[in-house]
Amino acid sequence: MTERFSCSRASLAAAEPLFATASSVQRWILVEQPGPWGRDAVAESQLPPTVASALAATARRAGARVLLVRRHGRYAPVGRTCYAALTTTGSSWVEEFRVEQPEDLLDLDFAPLGRGASLGGRRLEHPLYLVCTNGRHDPCCAEFGRPLAAVLAGAFPDRVWEASHFGGDRFAGNLVCLPQGLYYGHVGPEDGPRIVARNERGLLDLDHLRGRSCYSFAVQAADHLARRRLGLTGIDDLVAVGSTGLGAGRTLVTFDAAAGGRYLVEVESRPSGEPARLTCHGGPSCPPRHRLLNLDHRED
Numbered sequence: 518m519t520e521r522f523s524c525s526r527a528s529l530a531a532a533e534p535l536f537a538t539a540s541s542v543q544r545w546i547l548v549e550q551p552g553p554w555g556r557d558a559v560a561e562s563q564l565p566p567t568v569a570s571a572l573a574a575t576a577r578r579a580g581a582r583v584l585l586v587r588r589h590g591r592y593a594p595v596g597r598t599c600y601a602a603l604t605t606t607g608s609s610w611v612e613e614f615r616v617e618q619p620e621d622l623l624d625l626d627f628a629p630l631g632r633g634a635s636l637g638g639r640r641l642e643h644p645l646y647l648v649c650t651n652g653r654h655d656p657c658c659a660e661f662g663r664p665l666a667a668v669l670a671g672a673f674p675d676r677v678w679e680a681s682h683f684g685g686d687r688f689a690g691n692l693v694c695l696p697q698g699l700y701y702g703h704v705g706p707e708d709g710p711r712i713v714a715r716n717e718r719g720l721l722d723l724d725h726l727r728g729r730s731c732y733s734f735a736v737q738a739a740d741h742l743a744r745r746r747l748g749l750t751g752i753d754d755l756v757a758v759g760s761t762g763l764g765a766g767r768t769l770v771t772f773d774a775a776a777g778g779r780y781l782v783e784v785e786s787r788p789s790g791e792p793a794r795l796t797c798h799g800g801p802s803c804p805p806r807h808r809l810l811n812l813d814h815r816e817d
Contacts, residue, residue: 524687524797525657529703531793533687537738537786537807539700539728540684544581544630545602547647547678548572548622549594551587556653558585558681568619579631586647586678589663589670600645601627601636604698605731606756611645611696612638646673646713647680647693655686655797661705665690668706673713686796688727697752698730721750736760738807739770739782746812751775767810774814783811 555561
């Protein structure tokens, strides 16, 4: 019998860089939906079809990513929890809502989220942690995600949710921290509690960081490479305030520094030379690779 190809194991074996791979998401809608999920989780779950289609349309209008979430293990919730989240550098928050039945989701107005405005829900004072376990989307998401979810759910039971796919099959186990929109990859059960504990203290784990979802890939690359050069691990040590394409794959990114002044960071992004399979079922492609060209500090 031929052994199943594992995109996550292949990525680890190739020592593929994790940074600058976070999906671009600034608005999120999370809906509690226990039970199995298909490859297209919203459409292929036990949500009523009318609710699923309306939810997908609502998310498109708001420019939001909609995810299904569930607690780890078998459970039958009374009512459903849902969240709206904004993950930008200027404003980041998570609001919680409760509904009795899935059909009650149709009565929620998510339009303000598209404007970055509050929906009037209960504003959370603590982060949420999402672990992708959507094995129907990619087997690696379940194989590596569920053990991570089990450990984190035991340590942080009220803050951790299993989630449908949010990007980066080959980096499973994948972890997202809201409201900052921080993506982490290749997170094992032994790594998760440490990463979450650091996040609670406002610190990054650069070894597993994929990027911040409000940044483009080039800005994520500049952020990561500058932090490595400068030894900065505070989430707010650097905040991107602008970027300019210079042509030939080069980007100049300006960061405000918490310690004062600004950093101008120039990076180059080019396709990797070796094609690789980025999912368990997909064909090969050449993901981009990034390198730091220049880093300049300005006091003004």
